[in-house]
Amino acid sequence: MTAQKGAAFLLKVGDGAAAPAYETVAGLRTTQMTINGDTVVVTHKGSGGWRELLSGAGTRSVSVSASGIFLDSEAETRVRGNALAGTLDDYELSFEDGARMRGRFLVQRLDYAGDFNGERTYALALESSGPVTPSGAPS
16 A cells, blocks of 8 residues: 555535535645444353454444635535534545545534634534445545
């Protein structure tokens, strides 16, 4: 496996169409994704003192956080609107090797900050709702 550039790890938001087109949320400096899975423990007396887990059970979720410079792009405006309305929307995470992950997310947090004579920055956190599916995996 080869190293990949962090600049190619992009967060994109859908355009609201039934088959959405995705636009990069511009100005991002950092993007992070966490895949969470709750475990279902099925340990019993016959487990010999070792914990046993049930495969495919439990609740899975994907959390995304990103931060960057506010550029007032259409994608940022859409994300802000989603945050204010509490609206689920289609998002895509894309990677340098062409792999993508798509799903519906809720903006859990959107923070803005600015210093005198400096750029306006923002940070956001997204939480998945429903399945997040991989696509475009490398061959």
